[in-house]
Every structure is written in C-alpha cells, then in structure tokens.
Amino acid sequence: MLEPVTLAHVAQEAGVSPSTVSRILNGTANVTPEKRARVEAVIARLNFRPNPQAQALANGRSLSIGVITPSLNSTFYGEALAGVEAVLNDTPYHPLVISGQWRPEREQEALDILLLRRVDALILMGGILDDAILERVAQRVPLVAMGRDVRGLSENCIVMDNAGGMRVIVTHLLHLGHRRFAYLTGAERQQDAVERRDAFIATLEQAGVTVPDALIESGDYTEEGGRLAAERLLDSGHSFTALCCANDQMALGARLTLYRRGIRVPEDVSLTGFDDVITSSLMTPPLTTVRQAIYDMGEVAARAALNLLRGERVSMQVFTPELIVRESTHPPGGARRLTRPSEVSL
Structure with missing residues (x-):
C-alpha cells in the first residue's frame, strides 16, 4: 500500500519548510512568485491533498454544524434534515445530528455533547430548552432555531405561522x-x-x-x-x-x-x-x-448557519401555510x- 503524501513530503521535495507549504495552501504566505510556483508544482506532481480536518483544527474550526432534533425517526424532522444536508453537501461542513428525544434533560445533554465536540454552529429543530439557555449558547457559537421563536434571538429563527x-x-x-x-x-x-x-x-x-x-x-x-x-x-x-x-x-x-x-x-x-x-x-x-415547506425550512436553516459563520446578518423568516x-x-x-x-x- 502506497504511503500517503504528507505536507512534510511536499516541503522536502520543494526545499522549503512545512510551515511555508501550509501558508501557501491557505493563502497567507509572503513568498516570491518563483518559490510559490515551485511549491505548487510539487503539490501537483505528488498529487498532494490537504487534510481538511487538520486544516480546520489548525484554524480553530471543526467543519461540523451540530443539529439537535426532537426525534430521529420523525418523518417531519427527517425531511427537514434532508434539506440541511443538501445545503451542506456543497460546503466543507458536515452535519452532526443528535436527538433530544422530546425530553429537556436529553436535549441539554445533546447540546453539551455538541459544544464539547466544538461544532462551528448549531441548528435547533423545535426543542423545549428554555430561551435563556439558548441565548447563552448563542454567545458562544452561532445558533439557528427552526420551528420556534427564541426570545432575544428572533432574527436567527425560521418559523411557521x-x-x-x-x-x-x-x-x-x-x-x-x-x-x-x-x-x-x-x-x-x-x-x-x-x-x-x-x-x-x-x-x-x-x-x-x-x-x-x-x-x-x-x-x-x-x-x-x-x-x-x-x-x-x-x-x-x-x-x-x-x-x-x-x-x-x-x-x-x-x-x-x-x-x-x-x-x-x-x-x-x-x-x-x-x-x-x-x-x-x-x-x-x-x-x-x-x-409546511419542511425541506425548504431545513435548507433555509442551513444557509442561515453558514451566513452567521461568515459574519453576515440574518433575519427571521416566516413560512406561510397552505391548506391541502x-x-x-x-x-x-x-x-x-x-x-x-x-x-x-x-
């Protein structure tokens, strides 16, 4: 089995330090055009693929977005989760989903686990945790609530009439x-x-x-x-x-x-x-x-989380019901x- 190409291999072949290769990859290197071209040629020749998780950890990110849903076997929340996943498929982020099982203590436990995993953002689907708890969490990590209006965080909420x-x-x-x-x-x-x-x-x-x-x-x-x-x-x-x-x-x-x-x-x-x-x-x-536009609500929640991660403002979105x-x-x-x-x- 071939040994995977590492950043150290690229640095050795290019005659530069590993830190220089790293800075060239993330766009922060202050090097001559000749040196940059040499490193990039070695990267292409060795078919080097940076480890996204390692890059994320180096930048203080996990590239994961935590999702708390009341139930994993719900047809409603399953459709909403599909919307979240569809949006994140085109990004470096992936969803980390935990069920609160309709119980406040389990929901709090799910929240604690996701924070310990250092998720970059949180999407809360419904839920029964107190607004005050969610306000405190939002001070630590971007938070989007779907299906409820959280006091003090209304602009981060996607709700149904x-x-x-x-x-x-x-x-x-x-x-x-x-x-x-x-x-x-x-x-x-x-x-x-x-x-x-x-x-x-x-x-x-x-x-x-x-x-x-x-x-x-x-x-x-x-x-x-x-x-x-x-x-x-x-x-x-x-x-x-x-x-x-x-x-x-x-x-x-x-x-x-x-x-x-x-x-x-x-x-x-x-x-x-x-x-x-x-x-x-x-x-x-x-x-x-x-x-309810269930799938669409999941998509909107994921886009709102990504917008918050980019430092952009978001606003409450209200979905209008349709009688069938x-x-x-x-x-x-x-x-x-x-x-x-x-x-x-x-």
Whole structure:
C-alpha cells in the first residue's frame, strides 16, 4: 500500500519548510512568485491533498454544524434534515445530528455533547430548552432555531405561522358544517404545539363553538401517542364529527384507532393533520392537512448557519401555510354514537 503524501513530503521535495507549504495552501504566505510556483508544482506532481480536518483544527474550526432534533425517526424532522444536508453537501461542513428525544434533560445533554465536540454552529429543530439557555449558547457559537421563536434571538429563527395554519384547517371544517370538534395536541412544552392549540380554540370560539376539555387530548406528536389519545377521546363518551390533530403523525395513529373502532373517515368523522409529511397523501383516505415547506425550512436553516459563520446578518423568516384538502374531510353526516372496544363485534 502506497504511503500517503504528507505536507512534510511536499516541503522536502520543494526545499522549503512545512510551515511555508501550509501558508501557501491557505493563502497567507509572503513568498516570491518563483518559490510559490515551485511549491505548487510539487503539490501537483505528488498529487498532494490537504487534510481538511487538520486544516480546520489548525484554524480553530471543526467543519461540523451540530443539529439537535426532537426525534430521529420523525418523518417531519427527517425531511427537514434532508434539506440541511443538501445545503451542506456543497460546503466543507458536515452535519452532526443528535436527538433530544422530546425530553429537556436529553436535549441539554445533546447540546453539551455538541459544544464539547466544538461544532462551528448549531441548528435547533423545535426543542423545549428554555430561551435563556439558548441565548447563552448563542454567545458562544452561532445558533439557528427552526420551528420556534427564541426570545432575544428572533432574527436567527425560521418559523411557521402555526396559528394561521390551524385557522385555515378549522375554518375549512366549519364551512363543511362541523360543530362538534375534538383535538389532539402536541407536547405541551413545544412552542408550536401551544400556538396551534390556542388557535384551534380561539377560531372555534369566534364561531360560537366550545370544545369540552374531555375532547382535547395530548398525543405528544407521535403516531403511537395519536393512537392512544384517540382511544381516550372515544372512551370519554362525548361525540364529535371532526377530529383535528396538531400534526400528521398523530393523525396517522388516530386513523388506526378509528378504523379499529369501526368508525369511518370521513363519513362518520372528518380527520385533519398539520405538516403534510410525505406519508399523508398515502393514507387511507388521503389526509386533509396544512402543508409546511419542511425541506425548504431545513435548507433555509442551513444557509442561515453558514451566513452567521461568515459574519453576515440574518433575519427571521416566516413560512406561510397552505391548506391541502384531500378525502379525509366531508360534511358531517350526523353524530354517530362512538363505540367502545367491548361493543365492536369481532
């Protein structure tokens, strides 16, 4: 196996010091044109390739951008991560991704690990760490937040108009004639979950519709959480003709519960989500939802991090939601009495 060519080999062949070769490579050498040409000729002849990591460490950089996501198996965050990766593919930087697992202590641990790894910048996707913690971190390393507005760092945030998105979903259902609603909310410490739930309640109140507390359940933004939360709604004894979910993943889990209880979508219950992840159009029936430009948001977050690394100013970017109407919503056919598991014939 051939021995790899090192900077010392180039220096010896060119008759200069290793430090001179290094300075020529990074563009800071004050040498004669003849000496520069001689070194560059040796570099070309030996096919020398500088080690980017070694160069980065010499310059105090790691060439990595840390990304903290609540979940690694989320279709939403997976699509956003793909956007981040696409932008970084054309740069010397690579993403270093860790999951906070929807828990503040794990999120803090992920943050500590990335800082110890000396990442050059951080991208936080959602998350539940306090704003004050993130403000302190931003004083040490460039930080971009996606999906939340961090107090004191608003210019570094990429957000979705969550209230606007929920308003268009609820208004769509109201126009169809629905007046009996149930709701699955996300993790209570997630800013977007709070904004969507508040908009759901406010939009219905403006229409003169009140939702009983028993018909608002938390599904923690996961498919399994949505499945279990939908079971609790059906066991509450309250009837409803429309079930709004704060994200598509919970809607997928709720759809399974409705199917197992013999409840038809949309004939008995209209079902909606939020996000328009890639699987939503493939559900049975395809899901009515609000489209977020998830991939684009990941791209914008990565570009913002790169801009901050170059010392450039960034500004908050707000993405506007788009209502996507599919076959999971329909005018109410009358409040069907919802069955309990013991009432379903096998």
